[in-house]
Amino acid sequence: EADIYQTPRYLVIGTGKKITLECSQTMGHDKMYWYQQDPGMELHLIHYSYGVNSTEKGDLSSESTVSRIRTEHFPLTLESARPSHTSQYLCASSARFPGQENGYTFGSGTRLTVV
Amino acid sequence: KNQVEQSPQSLIILEGKNCTLQCNYTVSPFSNLRWYKQDTGRGPVSLTIMTFSENTKSNGRYTATLDADTKQSSLHITASQLSDSASYICVVTRMDSSYKLIFGSGTRLLVRP
Numbered sequence: 110e111a112d113i114y115q116t117p118r119y120l121v122i123g124t125g126k127k128i129t130l131e132c133s134q135t136m137g138h139d140k141m142y143w144y145q146q147d148p149g150m151e152l153h154l155i156h157y158s159y160g161v162n163s164t165e166k167g168d169l170s171s172e173s174t175v176s177r178i179r180t181e182h183f184p185l186t187l188e189s190a191r192p193s194h195t196s197q198y199l200c201a202s203s204a205r206f207p208g209q210e211n212g213y214t215f216g217s218g219t220r221l222t223v224v
Numbered sequence: 225k226n227q228v229e230q231s232p233q234s235l236i237i238l239e240g241k242n243c244t245l246q247c248n249y250t251v252s253p254f255s256n257l258r259w260y261k262q263d264t265g266r267g268p269v270s271l272t273i274m275t276f277s278e279n280t281k282s283n284g285r286y287t288a289t290l291d292a293d294t295k296q297s298s299l300h301i302t303a304s305q306l307s308d309s310a311s312y313i314c315v316v317t318r319m320d321s322s323y324k325l326i327f328g329s330g331t332r333l334l335v336r337p
Contacts (some may be wrong), residue, residue, distance in 0.1 A: 149311075150329070151313075151327055151328070151330060152268075152327050197265070199267050199268075203323075213258070213270070213315075213317075213325065215267035215268045217266050217267045218265070218266060218267045220265060
C-alpha cells in the first residue's frame with residue numbers, strides 16, 4: 110500500500126548532537142515537504158522540494174537542512190540540536206498537481222525532544 | 225493577504241451530539257479546500273477535498289460544505305464519537321505555479337462521554 114513513512118516516531122537527544130529525521134514515500138510523488146508544529150499550534154512549512162536535487166526553504170526559518178538525492182527520500186538534518194528545536198516534525202508529499210484527491214499526504218510525524 | 229481563519233478555536237461536546245466547524249478564507253486564486261483531522265501527536269489525515277465547483281462532500285459522518293462566493297466552508301460532524309476528539313484543520317490551496325497550501329490554525333474538538 111502506498112504511503113509516507115517517518116522515522117523515528119519519538120526521539121529524545123542531548124544538546125549538541127547531530128540528528129537526521131527520515132522521510133520516505135512510495136507514491137512516486139515529485140514534491141515533498143517538512144513542517145514544524147509545536148503542541149496545539151498550527152503547521153509551519155520549513156523546507157520543500159519539487160524534485161531530485163531541488164530544495165527550498167519554507168516560510169518559517171529553520172536551522173535544519175534537507176537533501177533530495179532520491180525521489181522517494183527527503184531526510185532532515187540538525188547539525189547541533191538545541192532545546193529550542195524541541196517540536197513535532199511532519200513530512201508530507203504531493204502529486205505534481207496536488208488538487209487531486211489524496212494528492213497531499215502527511216506522515217505520522219517525529220516528536221523530537223532535546224534535553 | 226492569503227489567510228485561512230477557523231472558528232471556534234476549541235469546542236467541547238457530548239458524545240452523540242452534532243457539531244459544525246467553520247472556515248473562512250481570503251486565499252486567491254483558489255484551487256481547492258481540504259479538511260484534515262489530526263489526532264494528538266500524529267500527522268493530519270485528509271477527510272475531504274473540494275474544488276470551486278463542489279459545494280458539499282461527505283465522508284461517513286463528516287460533511288463538508290463550500291460557498292466559493294462568500295469564501296466560507298464548514299465541516300459538520302454527525303453523531304459524534306469519542307474518537308472524533310482531535311484537531312480539525314482547514315487548508316486552502318492557492319492556484320498558482322507553486323500550488324501553495326495555506327493552513328488554518330485548527331479547531332480542537334473534545335468529545336466527552
